Amino acid sequence: MQKSLLRVGDKGDIEINWRCLREKCPQSCCGPFSDHLKVYAPLKKIKRDEIIVLKEEIERFKKNKMQAKLVKKDSDFYIKLNKKDRSCPFFKKGICSCYQIRPALCKAYPFYIDLFTGINIDSTCPGVGKGWTKLRDRHAFINALALVYLKHINDVTHIQTKK
Ligand code: SF4
Numbered sequence: 001m002q003k004s005l006l007r008v009g010d011k012g013d014i015e016i017n018w019r020c021l022r023e024k025c026p027q028s029c030c031g032p033f034s035d036h037l038k039v040y041a042p043l044k045k046i047k048r049d050e051i052i053v054l055k056e057e058i059e060r061f062k063k064n065k066m067q068a069k070l071v072k073k074d075s076d077f078y079i080k081l082n083k084k085d086r087s088c089p090f091f092k093k094g095i096c097s098c099y100q101i102r103p104a105l106c107k108a109y110p111f112y113i114d115l116f117t118g119i120n121i122d123s124t125c126p127g128v129g130k131g132w133t134k135l136r137d138r139h140a141f142i143n144a145l146a147l148v149y150l151k152h153i154n155d156v157t158h159i160q161t162k163k
C-alpha cells in the first residue's frame with residue numbers, strides 16, 4: 001500500500017486516505033466489476049472473470065436460494081462475470097442483489113491482498129483520497145480477504161504443471 005495514503009490518527013489509529021462515496025460514487029464497484037481481480041491473474045488457476053465464493057459463504061447462498069448463479073469448478077464455487085462487459089450476474093438495477101451475503105472479495109473492495117506486497121487498494125476507486133478512514137473499521141473485511149488469500153496460496157502451492 002502506498003505510504004502517502006496512510007497516516008497515524010490523533011488517537012493512534014492507522015488511517016487510510018479513502019472513503020466510500022456510496023450513492024454519490026460516479027463509478028459503481030460492481031458493474032462492471034472493477035479490476036481488483038488483477039491480483040489473482042498471475043495465479044494460473046484463477047481467472048480474472050471469477051469471484052471466488054468461500055466454502056463458508058456457499059451455505060448463505062443456498063439458504064437464500066441463490067446458489068444456481070454460482071459456477072462450480074473443481075471443488076470450488078465462483079461467481080462468473082459476463083465475458084463481454086465483466087458485469088456481475090448479481091448486479092441488478094444498479095445494486096447488488098446479494099449484498100447481505102456477498103463474497104469476502106466484494107466486502108473488502110477496494111482493498112485486496114497482493115501476493116507479494118500485502119494489503120493494497122485499487123487506486124481506480126473514486127473514494128481514494130476523499131477522506132480518512134480508520135483501517136480498524138475495515139478490519140473484519142480485510143480479515144475475510146485474508147482467508148481468500150490463504151486459499152489461493154494453498155491452490156498455487158498445489159498446482160501441477162503438465163509436461
Ligand atoms: S468502494 Fe469505491 S467504487 Fe465502490 S462505491 Fe465506494 S467509492 Fe465507489
Ligand code: SF4
Pocket residue numbers: 029030031033079088089090091092095096097098099102103106
Ligand atoms: S456479488 Fe454483489 S458486490 Fe459482488 S460484484 Fe456482484 S453485485 Fe457486486
